[in-house]
Amino acid sequence: MTLDIQKIREDFPILQQKIYNRPLVYFDNAATTQRPQQVIDALNKTYTEYYGNIHRAAHFLADKATTAYEETREKVRSLINAETREQIIFTKGTTESINLVAFSFGEAFIQAEDEIIVSEMEHHSNIVPWQLMAGRKGAKIVMLPIDDDGRLQIEDLEKLITSRTKLIAVAHVSNVLGTINPIAEITRIAHSKGIRIFVDGAQAAPHLHIDVQKLDVDFYALSAHKMYGPNGVGVLYGKKELLDQLPPYQGGGEMISEVKFSGTTYNDLPYKFEAGTPNISGVIAFGAAIDYIRNIGIENLAAWEHELLNYATEKLLGIPGLRIYGTQPEKSGVISFNVDGVHFFDLGTMLDKFGIAVRTGHHCADPLMDHFGIQGTVRASFAFYNTKEEIDVFIEALKKVIAMF
């Protein structure tokens, strides 16, 4: 199917504007995507038609809001092919999902001297929560290295695994390199040794078809704001037998069955992990975002983004002194680069004056920056609403900026 990109773009009001009198070119999609009118309408509709606190009240508004909230849970279940809706826990984002697992898995399964393997290409949010947990438990973090093409050294994995290894934490897609990691293979190795696997899907869920059963992962996390949905909403998927064994992450309303000063019992899944009033309107509007991407078709948007990636990569490689970090064939629409003699921050700031939004800096991946011996990069990241014409504008602007330096 060929996508009608111009028609799709009409759904995104923010893309219609000019920045410094030039049409906006939004290439910061790995940081956060923009929302189609359908998602904005869903958010608006929740507040204007059926807003009430979910699960707890017997009145009409609360009931409608509860139904809509739970419908999104079913949509997420179906999107990632989880077995049951009990396994879909709403959080405020990937970061919170990781902190939840690091805390609760740590409490249930980690002893002093145990080891957690974390890859070198991780976002800080898939490193620091494990470090905090390791600090509390006296456990150790072991790094799974990458090579200079941005490929995980899977062949090292078996050597890194010891009798103390309890969990492997790895990104499905790197937010800097775009590398798509072989999750099914890593899971197979982990499970053959009785080790659990946590997958950070923040950069994968917006671009790939995810099937948690096929991947056989133990935990999977994603963020709605990177998937054309509202910010402040995320998901944690977990295997039921594991989630059942984990203690709650936070205490409060909703997560309890019965509270007594003599002792409290906890609610069933998924509510055991959803303490307090969640982002009700955000979750409901996330349902609209899922409908939107499924209407386009994940395969269709992935194919278009791949075309954009190839087009931009070829053009960028034609620029003298430009180096791309992350050159794996299995790659999503993220390009990180530096240009000899020009600081990434200057490049980004000047591109902004051309109406082009890219990200600069360490991209919350200091260990990865250390691997390449750099402080940061420029990162252009694509979504299905981007066009080849925008890439042309970007390349021309980039050449002008480089010439200025």
Ligand code: PLP
């Ligand atoms: N993991 C990866 C790979 C990311 O790219 C990001 C955000 O950029 C996160 C985790 C954190 O996501 P959030 O800020 O939505 O919690």
